[in-house]
Amino acid sequence: MFADLGKYGLVGVLAALLHAFILLALSGLGFYLPLANLLALLSASIWSFVAHSRFSFKKQTGGRLFPRPWLALQLIVNVVLSILLPIALGAFARSLAATVLLVLTPTVVNYLVWNSAARHTARLHSLPKPDFVLPVRFHADDLGLAKFVNEAIFELFDRHQLDSASLMVSAPALEHALAGWRRRPQMELALHLVLTEGPPTAPVHLIPDLVDGKGNLCLGFGFLLMASVMPLSRSRRLFQQIGIEIQAQISKYKQLTGRTSFSLDGHQHVHLLPIVWRQLLRLPPSMRPTWIRTINEPWPPGLAYKFWLSALGHGGVVKSLVLKYLNSVITPVLATEQISTNGSFSGVLFTGRMAGAPLAACLKKLRQVSVSSASTPSLLLVHPAFIDGDRPSNLEVIDPSYHLSRRFYASPWRQREFESLACLIRK
Known part of the structure; x- marks a missing residue:
């Protein structure tokens, strides 16, 4: 871990001096201190990204730049530090000692980040390239949410551009979805567990803590986390009611599809939350899923900065990091319980915008990632839908009880995802 520490120290000192110079200069000009510290930090971060890649850790990287997601990760960590540290220091924030603290704290944290980035880069370029293209399964969520969602999913399946979909068992267009699926028996189907919006499947009086005054599911991902x-x-009552709703959705899914064994994933990925998957593992064998989706998402290289900035702005990077951690907790549990899962995954970093270059880059990366022989093929997640100018807005068509999905599916990105996937060359 401490190899090339001298080179790192030299680059770090120069970065710290650059940080301090810009911080003091902007403070002297009357800039708001957290903003001045943020601008100084961004400048020092970009310098560090290039210098550490090509100088400090040249032995590991071969002079190549670290993969760009490491810059994004480093920026997120440091932005948080740059905002919170001045606030925490309060009245002492403009003292000389505070300035030293503001500079040195990110420097120490950054060493841990860049050292990890160097080791990742070394592993990335030492991995043998596969002699064949690894299989990737294309999957769409939210089947049953609305007819224009169902139609896009079925159209892509008919074009052999989609392999599977996840069914919402209490969604408004459920019957339309089931009719389309029954005409396509080769289409793989999973239960899309919904706990955050829409009407519940269990009787409302049995799950009062899960619903709002209108009787709709209302607990967000953050609350459940x-x-x-x-x-x-303290959470026993909520835990028990979640179990009741899960069992109701599983029972309905099995009744609707006639399947005795089934696969499962979650709306807004709620199935990765411990309070949810612990209930899944408490189910009797006849009700337990045989496959659960995991979010082991590699970050694709080679994308332009604008795509990463978009992923940062829309929360994809933060969401991916949170789900990566939750995924690391559930994966060994699934192995112990002998529940199958996918080898790798793409679809969170650029969630809602899996079109064009990000879609192609994610697919390319998934084809390069080695997966366990015990896993099912890697999975690429999309959310396609039709946007039709001759009918009412998608925002108006979707049931208001699905408040999280209404704006998501009103976005023109739903049509862009459909079009990108429709013309993608899979082989």
């Missing part, structure tokens, strides 16, 4: 880390004594 917080509930997952609470002591069971």
Whole structure:
């Protein structure tokens, strides 16, 4: 870990001096201190990214730049530090000692980040390229949400551009979805577990803590995440009601499809939350899924900065990091419980915008990633839909109880995802 520490120190000192110079200069000009610190940090970060790649860790990287996602990760960590540290220091923030602290804290953290980036780059370029193209399964979520979503999914399946979809068992266009699926028996289907919006499947009086005043599911991902880390004594009631709703959705799915064994994933990826998957593992064998989706998402190289900036702005990077951590918790549990899962995955970093260059880059990366022989093929997730100018807005067509999905599916990106996937060369 401490190899090339001298070179790192030299680059770090220069980055720290650059940070301090810009920070003091902007502060002297009257800039708001957190903003001045942020601008100084961004400048020092870009310098560090290039210098550490090509000088400090040249032995590991061969002079290549680190993959760009490492810059994004480093920026996220440092942006948080640059905002919180001045606030935490309060009245002492403009002292000399505080300036030293503002500079040195990110420097120490950055060493950990860049050292990890160097090792990742070395591994990336030492991996043997596969002699064959690894299989990738193309999958769409939200089947049943609306007819224009169903139609796009079925059209892509008919063009052999989609392999599977996830069914929402209480969604408004459920019957339309089932009719289309029954005409396509080769289409793989999974249960799309919904806990954050729309009407529940279980009777409302059995799950009062999961619904709002209108009787719709209303607990967001963040709330369920917080509930997952609470002591069971405080979350037991919620935990039990989640179990009731899960069993109701599984029972309905099996009844509708006639399947005795089934696969499962989650709307907004709620199935990765401990409070949810712990209930899944408590189910009797006849109700337990045989396959659960995991989010082991590699970051694709070679994309222009504008795509990464878009992923940052729309929350894809942060979402990916959170789900990566949750994924690292559930994956060994699934192996122990002998529940199958996919080898690798793409679709969170650029969620909602899997079109054009990001779609092609993610597919290329998935084809290069080695997967365990015990895993199913890697999975590429999309959310296609038709945008038709001759009918009402998609925002108006979707049931208002699906408040999280309404704006998502009103976006023109749904049509762009459909078009990109329709013309993509898979082989």
